[in-house]
Amino acid sequence: MLTREQLMYAQVRACEYLDRVGIVLAAEESNNIEVADFGLDELETTGLELVVYVNTERVCAKELVLFPHQTCPEHRHPSIGEVPGKEETFRCRWGTVYLYVEGEVTPYPAAQAPKGREHTYTVWHEVVLRPGEQHTIPPNTLLLFDK
């Protein structure tokens, strides 16, 4: 589990990145930036910082911050009963995002799976997003991303 210090450090760092691209947050939002380490306690390599703007039953809008070489692990959003799985659009605002989805394997991907976790990374079709570029992912697609 993240210590209070790790959480605050990641929040401040995320704020710096957001500030750099001109995204204005309310004070409460800055204080509530979510820091996900997925219970793995290796935030530098496996983690994600999130500002949640909206999260209703119908729609969710977030700013995601990935620090350099930080990876959000492979996952999918399946349908559950009658609730359809999540459709996601990623838009790059700054830096370069490497998104990996199901499909033809990219021979020399830019990103690597975090050390010791190679077996949990199985999708290697690379989509490169630069500022102003985006990619929409249908529900139930395996994905991971890295910056």
Next chain:
Amino acid sequence: MLTREQLMYAQVRACEYLDRVGIVLAAEESNNIEVADFGLDELETTGLELVVYVNTERVCAKELVLFPHQTCPEHRHPSIGEVPGKEETFRCRWGTVYLYVEGEVTPYPAAQAPKGREHTYTVWHEVVLRPGEQHTIPPNTLLLFDK
């Protein structure tokens, strides 16, 4: 109907506002900024500029640009058959947005209805949004906005 010159001028102007807040658009997006004059041919006072990032059956994400004193007219998004009406969240990135929704009338609203159109503006509960502030509107709510 907008002339080609009016359209291009509004697109360039919208790009300047977006650039000012650090929003990067792909070239194709800059060229395809939608300019809505709602058929009224008075774009300076009644109009809206839009960059549509995503527009699927499930979700829609847009950047909206309102020039100073430009108003998006009163409207609502009702349910049609089994398709639920649109839920909208407005987030202010720059400037000040005056949003008007159903509710108690604000005595001295900051915005005015465009001249000659006063009878079509009926909701006067004012919500003021400054950068980093947002407001979510349930389906079927009357709304208009002004900057």
